[in-house]
Amino acid sequence: MSAVATLSSKGQKTRERILEVALELFQERGYEATTMRMIATAAGVSLGNSYYYFPTKEHLVQGFYNRIHIDLVAASKEQLAKARSLRERLRVVMRAQVDVMLPYHAVSGALFRSALTPGSPLSPFSEASGPARRKAINYLREVIDGSGSRFPADLAANLPELLWLYELGLVMFWVHDNSDGQRRTYELIEDSSDAIVRLLGMANLPGLRAIRKRMLTWVAAVIKENAGPLVLEGTSTAD
């Protein structure tokens, strides 16, 4: 699933080094201003060689996505173990998500540029992003399962995907958030996590049931249409 079919351990290290310096340079100078030539030089390889490991500049961004998810889990694991309510568990994870992305805020626009381009391998819905996506969704499944909350079957089956879309939305908000330290995003997390939990609790209100069913159908369609066959009724395509 990586850019290169098989990679010797030396190759692994070279690849890692290139990604490392690339992410550093992106932070320091921005995405556009960082040239492949700079990256190659800083990593101590030739320009052509860097393309052996990352077929395009954008593939370096995919490396960034993967890195972020690993950091997210590392940053939230202990806190998550201590949180009980779904509200609090959601908050822990979403705060951690924003925390680990912090150093990249200035470049985040460029880094997430391709995120919503259909067909792009960088799209979170793409085949190439499948492993990262499934990891993220499965982590959210843990977030839900670890709370005591129970929901109607159709809702429960799609809740991880639903929360994943919520996470994507939060990230998009954060990208556009220019308040200092992205304070507003943290506020939004407090507020929206609460709203979500309340809405979920009301899912069975008589007037809302029909709308809920329709919305779920469409959310499932969005993900399916974009990401290929996925969970629809609870059977997980686990990683």
Next chain:
Amino acid sequence: MSAVATLSSKGQKTRERILEVALELFQERGYEATTMRMIATAAGVSLGNSYYYFPTKEHLVQGFYNRIHIDLVAASKEQLAKARSLRERLRVVMRAQVDVMLPYHAVSGALFRSALTPGSPLSPFSEASGPARRKAINYLREVIDGSGSRFPADLAANLPELLWLYELGLVMFWVHDNSDGQRRTYELIEDSSDAIVRLLGMANLPGLRAIRKRMLTWVAAVIKENAGPLVLEGTSTAD
């Protein structure tokens, strides 16, 4: 607000011709595969000269946005005059929006690529997109006002912006929609317009009022944060 300070009538025509052939070529060959050199040649100007009218390739995309809104109004005006209910009026406009974009579906990914990049002049929230955005929002205001519906003041004041975000969401869905003729998007329009009207009707349900208020605050923040000072309490910054 155009790329060039002042433009003679001859200049206007040249600019128009460049945009024309560019949009044709985008449709025929895609965005990436269409080079500035091709566009210049097809328009009968030198490469350097085309940059006099469109400072970057992306500025041609902005020309596309403007074109689309004009087409949308033209395609929906009469039908809109005949539609009474908010539901039907919404449908008319959203269907027309999708209709006029049809020829561009194959390239839409590339064309909307920059749409969600913060800071990009192509972002629908950007300063440069201000005129187009205000036109779109004002058209939606007409859609609402022309229906008999009345809403609580805070909701009414933000409803045009809210529906504009809905329109953006629909366009994003359409971009990713690979069903034939984008059938699913048309279905989504039927379904979601209905859901929206129902939700608006329930805006005063006891359990929902608090959530509604909070959501409105955040929607206002999203638009304000990104698009600069805008309507918050009903005073329009009309075009």
Next chain:
DNA sequence: GTCTATAACCGGATAGAC
């Protein structure tokens, strides 16, 4: 001051030898 052209630059990407 409005418009047009030619030449060059720069950086992402590729070819192909070793």
Next chain:
DNA sequence: GTCTATCCGGTTATAGAC
């Protein structure tokens, strides 16, 4: 797995024509 040489296309510099 690594390199050098080259291509290609967006963009810019700049000189001049109407």
